[in-house]
Amino acid sequence: MHTQLKISLISVLFTTGILLQGCSDSSEEAEPMAQDQAAMEESKGATENPSTARTSAPANAEVTILNPRDGDSVTSPVTVEFGLEGMEVAKAGTDEANTGHHHLLVDLDQLPPMDAPLPSTDQVIHFGGGQTSTELELEPGEHTLQLLLGDYMHVPHEPPVMSEKITITVE
Template sequence: MHTPSKFSLIGVLFTTGILLQGCSDNSGSEEEEPTAQSQEDTGEREGATETPSTERTSAPASADVTILTPKDGATVSSPVTVEFDLEGMDVAKAGTDEANTGHHHLLVDLDKLPPMDAPLPSTDQVIHFGGGQTSTELELEPGEHTLQLLLGDYKHVPHQPPVMSEKITITVE
């Protein structure tokens, strides 16, 4: 069965005034149907962060997100299984506007954090888990890599204060 690529869908959706959210499931399981929203509702465009959010969703100060596996300093082989943990909040699919919820974004080899007042871009280095996923299989080239989690609200905007893990370093053989 042929399914259209993400990029061809984006072109179609932009021409009709609808935006495809840049969420992906890299866990190897079946992908869910993409969620479409009006561009005017979120101000979000795939890979864009220049449109600041007027409000950031608040997060409890006690909220904590961590990478369970792999551990910092680990030597692993690709594909790398990455497991996420969230305490003090609940994981919800992107688009779910409920208090104390969010969804994961995995930052891979990112030297500079993205803006905290705008929707996170969807790139090879900022991977969205808008389906509420809490783990993934990640294909990485041999060498040293950094991983960090950043929780986003229903519009992919980091919370206030940001709910972000420590950055870990792994080596892929």
């Protein structure tokens, strides 16, 4: 039954274009794409099953923002480097134990639901190609950044593998 649910969810995500639009596999610094809202709503219903199992993460797994550091003043574009310990980075769709891919939360006040695929928005940026860094164009001012690892289906692990939220100032 669990395998059938995975196959059904993958079919829905490919049909709606979520895996194809939300994650770029073409380069290390691929431009993230915003998702079509209708596709997200369509897939949302398929993933809100409260019995959906989340992928396990090792207790020692840790994701960090290596650069910039909390409190840094930077100029745009901002180079953000991701770090991961206790797990391996894999492209979205790779269903292997102890793997996941990065999602960067930008200026997000409230965490997204942890039991459903992460949305792809300007504030939740997917790196399904296995990227470990990016360049962000940010307006001058204060911004927050946080990393959240997602499994092969963009669902946060159990327990969530999430960095501390950092604050930077763009001059």
